[in-house]
Amino acid sequence: MKSRNVSAVVCAAIAALSLAACSGSPSEAPSGESGGSSFEFWSFTGINQKQAVNEYQKQKPDVQVKLTEVGNAQETAQALTTALAGGKVPDLVLIQGDDLPKFVQQPQNFVDLRTMGADKVKGDYLDWVISQPTAKDGSIIGIPTDVGGMAIAYRADLFKEAGLPTDREEVGKLWPTWDAFIEVGEKYKAATGKAFIDNAGGSIYSQVVNQGQEKYYDPQGNLVYERSPQVRTAFDLALKAVDAGITAKQSSFTEGWSAAMKRGDFAVAAAPVWFLGQIRDNAPDTKGKWDIATIPGGSGNWGGSFLAIPKGAKNPQAAWDYIATTQSPQGQLAHFAEARSLPATPSVYQDPKLTSAKDEFFSGAPIGKIYTDSLLGLKPFLIGPDSTTIGTEFTNAITNVEQGKGDPAKAWDAAVTNIKTAIGG
């Protein structure tokens, strides 16, 4: 019967395809030289490692780098975890700062980079940055690739409509403190009826909390989030902004937030240097309408990633060579020129490539200078294994109030209770 023949052909075709798909390793690199100098690199999306890899390959044409953008930063961390738990590990992996603590707690899963030469280069990096991938036993499991810095990106055109100054120096003077910042927000809202800032959790709480001496842990590694004054200040400031009704209630990096940005439904956002790329991609039509001013409190950092080599990597040497070349001070400076990622190596901060860098999308703002300056006032605080979880719970509590679902008076206690549940006391 005809259908019998058809189904036989279909079966055969599927069998053939299956064999082809299953037996072949998912590798596009030419099968090659045994061991050789090729390595597998897992990165996450949105950070443009492709460019860096291409540059590296140009310099070293005999090395094959197989780059995989696994997903967003958290998904990449997840994939790394499941790979470490019993799968195929890559030779090199990019881990975002928020996801790093859990890995630093289990340093046995990574190659101690001191054995590859990290001792010689660790002094190149900001000390509060290189301390993050340093485990309790002193092993260094990651090398920093960049930092975020912190500033406020604002829509100069919308400020003008609201009768506010537009020059970035003057705008910076408008808000020396966060309370002044909120007042400006209220003024903006009164003048235009629109929201001032995108949200209170990411743009206010997460920035203020980084400006103190101490965050969630004391220098000895004890949990102090409940009594840490900066934490409470940050929390209350965020709630104050919510109460003033100046936020657009859009959680960062969601579709609603992207749409709101395009339409100008908010005029400012807390912007580390990589955030500028987000603005460029999400609202390309607003080119030239933005500018960048200093953040209240003057200093801050959001973001930063690390390159690590998992234990069991097939070609750790090739991976280390990549790190050593691309993450040297000159390497990070070069990456700044291409991708606007801020080096974590202070020795290049006075380099003209940084100090003279201007961004046309942001009305020619001198981004190199603004962002490196924002790092100067940063006091290092200890980031512990549960810092990310604690931060998420605080932000969630604020978002809940912001969305009109939570009682501001009870928000702090709710957050603390949730944190205790999540991290077990």
Place this chain on the structure above:
Amino acid sequence: MTTSISPTASTGGAVLPPAPPVEAARRGFAEIIAPYAYIAPFFALFAVFGLIPLLFTFYVALFDWNPIGEQVFIGLDNFSRLFGDVRFWNAARNTVSIWLLSTVPQLLIALLLAHLLNHVRLRFAVFFRMTMLVPYITSVAATAIVFVQMFDRDYGLLNWLLGLVGVEPIDFTQSVMGSHVLIAVMVTWRWFGYTTLLYLASLQAVPRTIYEAAAVDGAGGVRQFLHISLPSLRPVIVFTIVTSTIGGLQIFTEALLVNRGAANTCGPVRQCQTLTLFLFEQGFIQFKFGYAAAVGVALFVMVVVLASLNYFLSTRIRPVKS
């Protein structure tokens, strides 16, 4: 030497049609093991990928199991922590709520539609049946993206329509009930056509003559439905209740994709985090495999209990004899 078709006692009261056996041939070892060989692949696969993981879940639940760290035996500590964990009960509540919201309307709608479709003279019958199956074949992720957009607080279609009649915008993804409704709508949309077809098939098996006889006896439409249609639908209704219990209590994908800002917890205060999502979050985000396994055990117990309960309850429903 024909065997008669009669129900065998060993079906144990389950709804199984009688199966007349063919005697296994007397010759050859191959013939004797043939039946076992035919069912072996299923049991082998199930053993490896169904049963063993399930048993292993029970085992892992007794440990503090960090996938990249150490595994420490802690006995029933995970469970005592779980039962005191507000997030667990929250997820359980969400799961039951979403399950009810997505099952009850779905089955009722399917009953109604099956009833409507069960017309001899209905035109475009095939068209109706086919279009109702379209949601079933739509990709789950795609469905979620579309529906979340349609239900968006600021830019969604639904809120715009509600605004036309003067209703304030509802924040579906952020509110507890709203997010449950959103997920329930997605699940209902996906399954109601399939369920309708199942019911329709059963209805069509009822001979018209029975209805005609009842009409002659003076029974109106509603009585005919209750006394003829419904009893004939009982087995398939039982089946759909049990399968949608098992499926509905495990909803994951829709919950994951509803709240972009806080995907793993389905909202900043876990508004719509289902048990499966909680399991996933604890296991793959927090790296607490043991705790996640404990959630899995709890979910298993819940499914078995509720499915059995539903089975017994629904087989006890009998229409009142006139």
Place this chain on the structure above:
Amino acid sequence: MKTTRPRSGERVRWWTYVLLALAVFACLFPLYWMFIVATTDTATATNLPPEIVPGDNFFHLAGLVFSTVPFVRSIVNSLVVAGTIGVGQAVLCALAGFAFAKLRFRGRDALFLLVVLTMTVPTQLAIVPQYMIISSLGWVDTLQALIVPGLANAFGIFWMRQHISSAISDEILQAARIDGASTWQIFWRVAFPLVRPAAFVLGLLGFVTAWNDFLWPFVVLKSPEMYTVQIAIKALQNSFSIDLGLAMSGSFLATLPLLVLFVFVGRRMVSGIMNGAFKG
């Protein structure tokens, strides 16, 4: 009293068509909306009052989809996985269903009860150990990790058993036996051809379910080249610019193959589902 007297010869009430039309609208509108956003862009999608006419941006967005994730590869992956599962389930379930329906062997009824019981086991909760088993086999990030576990389908056995019971009379099998056929020959030459339509539908349903599976591929697959179509769509959400148009375009492109398939085999699916249902 308004009677809805079924069914023989009665004229169909007009509101029956209205309700059915509503159902059809509810089924098709979301897909239509998906198509509209896939052919315009995010800005238009968030316009209110909403656009109801498709735009002209389809190819641009579709092109973006293909360049952001390895979409064609993901469709191939999904085809391989779903196709193998469909065919595999059809054959395995027919085999087992035949054994339960027509062969007599010791423990048959107890084993069948066991099969029914396995249907009650919720699968999602065991993903952690399932992952551990898969990784000990070295199958992480492979397609066989998706295919092999998906071949076991208790419901399919149930389904085939029912079909075989009702569709195949003992006489035919007895005749073949008398003619000297072995059990395998009876199955493959006599029984299977008779229930091929039902097996085909089972295969189709298995195909659709496997195509739409999300959680397990999400956990097991890592590299973009191994993605199935569902994970590829999710990956679109991760791209640097959160673009609704892009996400919807990907969603639409992911649904399209099944829709095309549905045009060809939809009727069979419908009748298959209906024929496999309980008949009281």
